[in-house]
Amino acid sequence: ISYKNGDIPLFNDSTKGIAPTTEQLMQYAKNLKFKIQNSKLVDSGYRKISNENYECIVDIGHIGADYIAGHAHSDTFNFELRLDGKPFIVDTGLSTYETCERRTVERSTVSHNTVEVNGKNQSEVWGGFRVANRATVIDFKEDDNSIEATHNGYRPILHTRKWSFKEGRVVIEDNLNNNSEGVARLHFHPDVTKEKILSHISMSSDRLKFGEYLYSPKFNTKLTAIVISIKFRENLKIEILNVCN
Numbered sequence: 001i002s003y004k005n006g007d008i009p010l011f012n013d014s015t016k017g018i019a020p021t022t023e024q025l026m027q028y029a030k031n032l033k034f035k036i037q038n039s040k041l042v043d044s045g046y047r048k049i050s051n052e053n054y055e056c057i058v059d060i061g062h063i064g065a066d067y068i069a070g071h072a073h074s075d076t077f078n079f080e081l082r083l084d085g086k087p088f089i090v091d092t093g094l095s096t097y098e099t100c101e102r103r104t105v106e107r108s109t110v111s112h113n114t115v116e117v118n119g120k121n122q123s124e125v126w127g128g129f130r131v132a133n134r135a136t137v138i139d140f141k142e143d144d145n146s147i148e149a150t151h152n153g154y155r156p157i158l159h160t161r162k163w164s165f166k167e168g169r170v171v172i173e174d175n176l177n178n179n180s181e182g183v184a185r186l187h188f189h190p191d192v193t194k195e196k197i198l199s200h201i202s203m204s205s206d207r208l209k210f211g212e213y214l215y216s217p218k219f220n221t222k223l224t225a226i227v228i229s230i231k232f233r234e235n236l237k238i239e240i241l242n243v244c245n
Helices: 022-031 101-107 194-200
Strands: 046-050 054-059 079-083 086-089 137-143 146-154 157-166 169-176 181-187 209-215 223-233 235-241
Touching: 054 157, 169 181, 181 235, 194 223, 223 235
Parallel strands: none
Antiparallel strands: 046 054, 054 079, 079 086, 137 146, 146 157, 157 169, 169 235, 181 223, 209 223
16 A cells, blocks of 8 residues: 555554665566456455545454454554545554564554543553454444444444545544444644644644654654643544635
């Protein structure tokens, strides 16, 4: 999966500077005279929505692979968003394969653009490359302009997230059943300022708790960037507006 400029999203244990780039792989395929064609992502668990204003890649799949999920993160319903070709909301990335606290944090729900409930992970990540109790996507539907899915990682609490894709905005709606409370987080690229965030997120600023996190686009790299946390009960709606500006 790649963006228009060839960059990759940093889902799970993806990182930069390790594998050949998209451009290199495509050129190699041409050299081998492979026929290249575009295909829908179907059962991959990922979707990419793009237009002239933005590119958004979302994770609506199960933890995988089922038989060995060592490279999986607790990141169901995570997503990345680029505005006008530039990173805006990003995955926090991967800095280490060492079995350590940093590795655990990078794999946890708190490090992804999704919802945390009761301070717990959706899926139990441990030991560097282990996953125990796993979130499962139990309902999924989509059309040309929206994606909606539900997972049971906080059972009996269910988390439903819906993305609506419009020409001038992206709308994200979260629902927790049983009148439950949660925290939604958005991690921004290091180049994104607080002023830019406030100009694009349509929500009262007093609901947004600003903090810092460490962005790791490749191994042994940690860059300070902004994360916002939004506490809510049962329902939350986030609108990212004026994405063409």
